[in-house]
Amino acid sequence: QALAGRPFISSLPYNPQMRWLSFLVVAVAAGAKQGVCLLQSPAFLHREIAHKTALTPGDTASVAHAWVAFQGAANATRREVDRLGLPMEMPFDSKKAGISTETALCGVTAVVGVVVAAVAWCEWGKLPKHQGTLSRDSGRLYLLDNVKWFAQLLVIYGHLLGMLNIWDTTTWLYEDQDFIVAVKDALEVVLNPLFCVISGVLSQGAPTEGRLKRFVQFLVIPTIMVVYVVRPLCSGIFRDRPMDKAIQKMLSPDITPTYFSTDCPWYLFALVLWRASVYLFWSQMRTEVAFVIMIGASCAAGYVGGVNADQWGGGWGATFGYLPYFAAGYVMPFGALAERIQKPGVWVSVGVAAGVWIYAFYVVPAVFGFSLPDGHGNYVCCDSGREMVLPGNLTSLDVSFYWIRRLAQFMVNMPAVVAVIFLVLPRDETPITYMGAYTLFSYIFHSHIGFQLWRPALLQALGVGVVDNFALHVLIILAHIPFCLAVMAVLTSSYWRVLWSWAISPEWLSVIFIPASPKPAGKPAGVPPP
Numbered sequence: 001q002a003l004a005g006r007p008f009i010s011s012l013p014y015n016p017q018m019r020w021l022s023f024l025v026v027a028v029a030a031g032a033k034q035g036v037c038l039l040q041s042p043a044f045l046h047r048e049i050a051h052k053t054a055l056t057p058g059d060t061a062s063v064a065h066a067w068v069a070f071q072g073a074a075n076a077t078r079r080e081v082d083r084l085g086l087p088m089e090m091p092f093d094s095k096k097a098g099i100s101t102e103t104a105l106c107g108v109t110a111v112v113g114v115v116v117a118a119v120a121w122c123e124w125g126k127l128p129k130h131q132g133t134l135s136r137d138s139g140r141l142y143l144l145d146n147v148k149w150f151a152q153l154l155v156i157y158g159h160l161l162g163m164l165n166i167w168d169t170t171t172w173l174y175e176d177q178d179f180i181v182a183v184k185d186a187l188e189v190v191l192n193p194l195f196c197v198i199s200g201v202l203s204q205g206a207p208t209e210g211r212l213k214r215f216v217q218f219l220v221i222p223t224i225m226v227v228y229v230v231r232p233l234c235s236g237i238f239r240d241r242p243m244d245k246a247i248q249k250m251l252s253p254d255i256t257p258t259y260f261s262t263d264c265p266w267y268l269f270a271l272v273l274w275r276a277s278v279y280l281f282w283s284q285m286r287t288e289v290a291f292v293i294m295i296g297a298s299c300a301a302g303y304v305g306g307v308n309a310d311q312w313g314g315g316w317g318a319t320f321g322y323l324p325y326f327a328a329g330y331v332m333p334f335g336a337l338a339e340r341i342q343k344p345g346v347w348v349s350v351g352v353a354a355g356v357w358i359y360a361f362y363v364v365p366a367v368f369g370f371s372l373p374d375g376h377g378n379y380v381c382c383d384s385g386r387e388m389v390l391p392g393n394l395t396s397l398d399v400s401f402y403w404i405r406r407l408a409q410f411m412v413n414m415p416a417v418v419a420v421i422f423l424v425l426p427r428d429e430t431p432i433t434y435m436g437a438y439t440l441f442s443y444i445f446h447s448h449i450g451f452q453l454w455r456p457a458l459l460q461a462l463g464v465g466v467v468d469n470f471a472l473h474v475l476i477i478l479a480h481i482p483f484c485l486a487v488m489a490v491l492t493s494s495y496w497r498v499l500w501s502w503a504i505s506p507e508w509l510s511v512i513f514i515p516a517s518p519k520p521a522g523k524p525a526g527v528p529p530p
Helices: 018-041 062-069 101-124 144-167 177-188 190-203 209-237 243-251 257-263 266-280 285-301 313-322 323-331 335-340 345-365 382-387 395-399 403-425 433-462 470-491 492-505 507-512
Strands: none
Touching: 101 313, 101 335, 101 345, 101 403, 144 177, 144 190, 144 403, 144 433, 144 470, 177 190, 177 345, 177 382, 190 266, 190 323, 209 243, 209 257, 209 266, 209 403, 209 492, 266 313, 266 323, 285 323, 285 345, 285 403, 313 323, 323 403, 345 403, 395 433, 403 470, 433 470
């Protein structure tokens, strides 16, 4: 029916026992239709890009070298290149045929993942409605706040590892780039997916009047303030940029969409679009249909932009790249799962955490000996683009089915994310649970305070020299975890929030909004609905 263009979605059964089958049929039908379109599309199979560059299979030349190599290499019309003269399509080797083993492995992983997701959906449908027994007076779950501060800690630590690979491999992490990259890649299995999943969980529910006002007041306006006020101020306060230039930048802002999407922190940009799309579209659909459409949109968006540098990162690429994880959180019965899955003991949680690390650090790289698509951009972005796409290692069918790799990446990461949420992190309030409510402050300022002020001063005080012992390198890398936690503690403290809440959490804007209508009185507690 999907291939024939007949209406199918409206005929989905509501029987909870058959809902998993509906999900699976929709996914298979949509994938089959897209596959047929790709196989028949001359845009993928017949408008080949002449591979006349010096890059060879396996070449991991820098991005800049790749761009230079592609300059003038496309034997195509003006319609097929962008404003920089770069190809608008993913290149492939016209002399190769068939499907590579990497694509086949990702296809098997995706199929297995779809089956597991269908079974999980069937089981989720049997869960009772969440009764709120884990809520505290403010209505927030302690588990949600614990997930948020832990995800933010991973973000700061991941950013710091990227800096270590640049700054410290000539001193106390001498020539140990490979180990730093391996640790960072293992963290990426959970790092950004965890934040995006919890963002989807917090976006569940109908777009009420109060939620729409909070969306504008505490997300849209702070995002604009960050781009046009906070970041220019930080460049003058915490960096060497003259303050007069920072003020001039605030007074003469660049309001073009391109500037906003690239200068805005990608997570804020993506979260605004994700939550707006929930209020406009996804909340009006059946959750299983919304989930499949979001997955399909992410897979298709990876082809957009070609080799254009403007499309590699920034807000738009990450919005679609990490959309599957937001979709997973949006359809996840978080409260019901938290009630059904009992929190294990401390030592069991430690064992699960160790198992997740072994899975991310050893199992995933051993099974997938190649880079999977990065969520920060399109399919030409980052390691997978440099290793697989730009050198022309792909066949035409590999390019047509490259979206399967993004789907496989999603299926590989989600088990680790779910295990961390429900089996590792605490459910009760801890001394640092409060940080979860103020992660936006640490997200915005951690680079300025932690990386540009504190850490250089600390290294200068320690008098760091050359260290070439691997065991010491491991200890040094681990020692940065409490450093990152200290940065979070300062940036989420009441003292720091007082300084910047006018922009990050603008309560003062409440005076311009009409108060939300009071909720109608409901039935007394304990009275079942009719």
